[in-house]
Amino acid sequence: MRQAKNIFANIDKISIILYLFLMIFGWINIYASQYNDDTAFAIDLSSRYGKQLFFILIACFIAFLTLIIDWKFYYSLSYIFYISIILLLIGVLFKGSVAGGSNSWFELGAFKFQPSEFAKFTTALALAKYYNNIHFKKISLLDKLKTYAIILLPFLLIILQNDLGTSLVFSAFVLVLYREGLSGNILIFGLIISILFVITLLLKKIVLISILGGLFLLLIIFYHKKKEIIALVSIFIISTLFIFSVNHIFNKVLAPHQKTRINVLLGKEMDPHGAGYNLIQSKIAIGSGGIIGKGFLNGTQTRFDFVPEQSTDFIFCTIGEEWGFIGGLFFIILFIGLLLRILFLAERQRSNFSRIYGYSTATILFLHFLINIGMTIGLLPVIGIPLPFISYGGSSLIGFTILLFIFLNLDSYRLQILR
């Protein structure tokens, strides 16, 4: 009992408060996004806000359960959780139903269950356990490959479901591995690749290659040692090859709607009724909020259903339109605040397992934030992905709750977990 008391004392209250705030704020905005003058203020359990309330209550219950279970439970069952979800991910490919273009759901009566939401924390657990007590640079190549495999397996299965958004979230683990010793060059490399990718789509190949050529010629003036020149020339050749392959991938590998979405984002295509429609409506909704917003339940774009998916992927539009920049700023501060808090807590863990898991939690939440909000304000192409704790959806809410509260559990035991 004394232990129990200590543990409850050790649970991070700040995170829990932020979590509750976000969930309630999310619920309010789902209500606003579904509101029209005819609905009474009664709680209608068949509507989205009704169901979301129900999900919130279940999430709270599950949060509580997650907290009081002993941490060893999670540690020992990590691999079993991971395998179970992998099996479900395989299963959903065959027996699942399709919604919104991706084949990711199981239907159980009136409710839908999405295994990929749970794959996030199970992968984090499995990765953390495997990586425990291992220093990155001293491990064998086989170990490194196994590490990647733990991440890649669910990643590929989710891609097979056609759920590009969720699979992109798995790139969060790159940051986790970076913290654990993965070379920083990977991050820089990733950044340069992304920039080059985008520029290739914007400029003509010839122009780009000439610019790069010029740049490298310039660099040769400064680096005229033989080794360095060879290095520069080979980088130039690789860049050129990359540029060509980007074109090839863009034209041959991507599906037409994905190409359109990227083109729309870059301003190369208008498509005001298809992929461009979402983007335009989203920006209009958010943009029309101004500094202080139009007021609760007064958002015209939301009210007249101009924005599609406005209770799920585009929920930020409701926030932007009704609460304005102030509201958006407030929300972002809350959310990033929670992330940074988790990161801070993760860093003070003594065991690798807890720390790795903590970093996974923060970065996974961050990737969702990045993709979802980036999409609604027009910095990223339209990719369907929920905003954690805010978007409507039982699977995602419960999945994120478990993700977070396992970490809060581990954190509350941090004085006892030494490994």
Place this chain on the structure above:
Amino acid sequence: MIKFKNRYRIVTVIIIIITIIFLCKLFYIQVVNDNYKFSANNNVLRYDVQQAVRGLIYDRDSNLIVANVPAYDLMIIPRELKNKQIDTLKFCRLVGITKEKFIIKYNKAAEYSAYKESVFIKHLSKENASTLGENLYEFSGFYLRKLTMRDYPTNSATHVIGYLGEVNLRKTKEDKYYTKGDLAGVNGVEAAYEYNLRGTKGMKIHLVDVHSRNQGKFQDGKFDTLAIQGNSITTTINIKLQEYGEKLMKNKIGAIVAIEPSSGEILTLVSSPSYNPNLLVGRKRSKNYNIISKDKNKPLFNRAIQGTYPPGSTFKLINGLIALQEGAITEYNQFSCGGDYGYSYAKDKYVGCHAHKTPLNLIEGIEISCNSYFCTLYDKYFNKFDSNIDAYNNWNKHVSSFGVGKYMNNDFLTGAPGKLPKSSYFENLYKGSWNANTIISMSIGQGELLLTPIQMANITAIIANRGFYYTPHIVKKISGQEAIDTFFTQKKYCSIEPKFFDPIIKGMREVANGRNGTAQNAKIHGLEICGKTGTAENPHGEDHSIFVAFYPIDEPKIAIAVYVENGGWGSTWAVPIASLMIDKYINKKITNY
């Protein structure tokens, strides 16, 4: 582990940098960039279509025959009824519906939208609307929306004018101008000149707030457009003559078509029985349409242009002309007639005629309408050719040049070509062995021949003009346009030379004015009418009564064809009707009682 402590800082910094970038973009969209704001009041646009007033229709003397009257749609906004008590019974009484109907209509509107307006009852007349309007304040949520409806001050010229009906789905897809619920012309002038008559819809753009309340005009109405009234159509109809003709045809089945030969303008087009055009306007339109369309006498059917009939003895005029043209006869040749056993076309088979002077020449043949004369003429015509097929093909070509067996291609959208068989028809029927006598009924306008009354009137106009015509048309002027289609002002010729019309016309004059004429009851003091009777055999009942005529003999002003189904002899009904019509037109009053 401690080695990578500073990586914690780097990860944190990455997150913060990206967050700041997002905040900047957010700030840009929401605060800096104005493009995403609509207006200070956060309103949304609503487009209100303004109905265009339809063009008016006049007769040739600028008398108004089709007008517009104001009408009202009763509109409802269901939300505003929700918590209010209204006296439903009183409402239903005022509006004229049952309580059940009220509930059905209310539910339909509420299902469509609670806060958008929808039509509760359409096309209330001005009278109904004004009594209702006085009491409407008691019923919140209802209001009247003004529009215009057709009104027909004369109850005549129904088949000429046509009527309006709701556009179907296909039409709204074909022509984006129309939306569901719009009315467009179904037939007659309303349909033929739909694009001129319909005008152009206008648009008012309102700002509407989040609760759909009107917040005023968008940009002060800069983008609003006014509805433009449709062009008026001046028809060629003489409405007084038309009304008179319809009165004369009351309780009869048939048609009258009167044309001005010098222009092809249709002075009168009567199809009997007809119906009251005001029945197909307004609320009761569908109900009335159902009743009218089920009438056994088919009042909706335009017999004048779509009814195909055997022309009877009136066709002798054409056969006479062809025989003269081909030199098969002259006007002086005399042929005999055996009375009741007038002409033998096969062993022991006769075409009957009636007792009269014999032998007789062409003019007398027309005057007395002798069948034998024309049977003989037909036979003599065929003998002029090397083969029967050549003879028939040549005959077909001549007849065809009078417009028989062809569509008129005028400005009525419907019509019938009638029937004029080709030689291949007879080849197949008689397996190669046939001659004039096999098809002798063609000589007297029976057999397979079928003409429409308008074709008969047109043929009369050709004869009156001595060989040419203008396509009979119904439009004289379209407002806003310089001239009508040149197709209607083009002179068209038949294949008979003008000189051969003289004896035929002489014969026609004797029909009405000679001692033995078959239309002596057409004599009108001072008017020398030229005409030809016809009595078309009808195996199912009484013969049909036909008469074609024109006046005056030189510089004709009117050519007319009258066809009365089951009217007996030509002289029984068709002749008096035609002569009264001519009298009315020429003298503007009746001189003959």
